[in-house]
Amino acid sequence: MPQLAPPGELAVVPIGDFHTEAGGLINEAFLAYQRWGQLRIGQDGSTNVLLIQHALTGDSDVAEWWKGLVGPGMALDTERFCVICTNVIGGCKGSIGPADRHPDGDHWGSRFPAISIRDQVDAEKKLLDALGIRRLSAVIGGSMGGARTLEWSLMYPEAVDAALVIAVSARASAWQIGIQSAQISMIEGDLFWHGGDYYDTGYSPNAGLGAARKLAHLTYRGELEVDERFGSEAQPGENPLGTFRDRRQRFAVQSYLDHQARKLVERFDAGSYVILTDSLNRHDISRDRGGLNKVLSSSTVPTMVVGVDTDILYPYHQQEHLSRNLGNLLAMAKISSPVGHDAFLAEFRQMDNILRRFMALAEPSLTIPDSPELTGKIEFYI
Incomplete structure (x- = not known):
């Protein structure tokens, strides 16, 4: 029962x-x-x-x-x-x-x-x-x-x-396989990935997972929506148009993507992200049929x-x-x-x-x- x-x-x-x-x-x-x-x-x-x-x-x-x-x-x-x-x-x-x-x-x-x-x-x-x-x-x-x-x-x-x-x-x-494979590469290229065996090292490939999320998030949202929200505006209090490029000086959209990356890193495992993203690459209802x-x-x-x-x-x-x-x-x-x-x-x-x-x-x-x-x-x- x-x-x-x-x-x-x-x-x-x-x-x-x-x-x-x-x-x-x-x-x-x-x-x-x-x-x-x-x-x-x-x-x-x-x-x-x-x-x-x-x-x-x-x-x-x-x-x-x-x-x-x-x-x-x-x-x-x-x-x-x-x-x-x-x-x-x-x-x-x-x-x-x-x-x-x-x-x-x-x-x-x-x-x-x-x-x-x-x-x-x-x-x-x-x-x-x-x-x-x-x-x-x-x-x-x-x-x-x-x-x-x-x-x-x-x-x-x-x-x-x-x-x-x-x-x-x-x-x-x-195109989907390409964009998803790029995300996987970002995680696997993180120094803390350790071939997927990072769980007992005390570190996680958070930078790679965050970068993958930024790229993915851009494909989840519409170009018109993102441009309407952020345009080419600077993040308040920052200046991305200085004499030298400084990663701490961001456009508003960069700050938004950083936020999305942090949220995912806090709640999701990089190993699972790789496994599940790879499963999307394998999606083909015609395979062997x-x-x-x-x-x-x-x-x-x-x-x-x-x-x-x-x-x-x-x-x-x-x-x-x-x-x-x-x-x-x-x-x-x-x-x-x-x-x-x-x-x-x-x-x-x-x-x-x-x-x-x-x-x-x-x-x-x-x-x-x-x-x-x-x-x-x-x-x-x-």
Whole structure:
């Protein structure tokens, strides 16, 4: 009988030895998750679970990073649905990653194998199996979470009633691989990286991680938004136009990026950043399956696709490509925002409308055990 963690509380579930797509082994793996709402399971195995997929440096606390969208009567209605969000394998927010201890007592560090988006989904499936959840009302995710959502619909179509794919592509483009590889190089070039085995040195590759975040953050935001906010203004009290260049004298945008770098360094592990960024480089739904469009057309899960009109990292034409080729398209939606890629995490009013529209469109495809009167015997787990 499934026993879920109390609402909002982080729980860790062992999933056993995990074999990666590329042949690696993660001994005694475990994943963390949080949930909101009451789980309902029908006799046919249907559930009311909405599985949410976080982005690269996100975590399982979807009620925080999508605040106002998860809760009673909200777009992700916890009076009707059980919302579950996991922390991805390789992460550093409760699930096993490079910073965790190997069974031999030392940190995994450089021994932590590379993982793919498919590995992330496979690990998540093992977690849900351990919880007694075999079928999902919907899978929803943006950016790296959108890549996972796509793979869920292709790897386990029988387990997914509907999917919402946000701000991602069918495969990593050369530009994406290039920009992401540059970030990895910044971390690996830090003197404190030590080949990934820095955990017992007393130092961390914070400078490399901060530099990677600055570059990444520029791809997360829109050029118009950044220019409107900062232009070519100097940071108050500093002068970047002096006789000699001085790194302490900054433009306002430099100060902003320094701030973003500090925030990530304080909350995220560099080893996990490398592992997860590399998994985005490996994203390709056509790998070992045939042509890209052929794979998309084979999808049977009703899927809605969402893009952002100013997205630099995953340009809108990539979501248009998905919408033109998916075998079972529910709808296409566009977020109009100067914010860029991060708009799906910032434009809450538009996301509220999109999520509600998705749930309405997906309704005919969902098999939701609403009440004992409608579905016969239903067991409730809290």
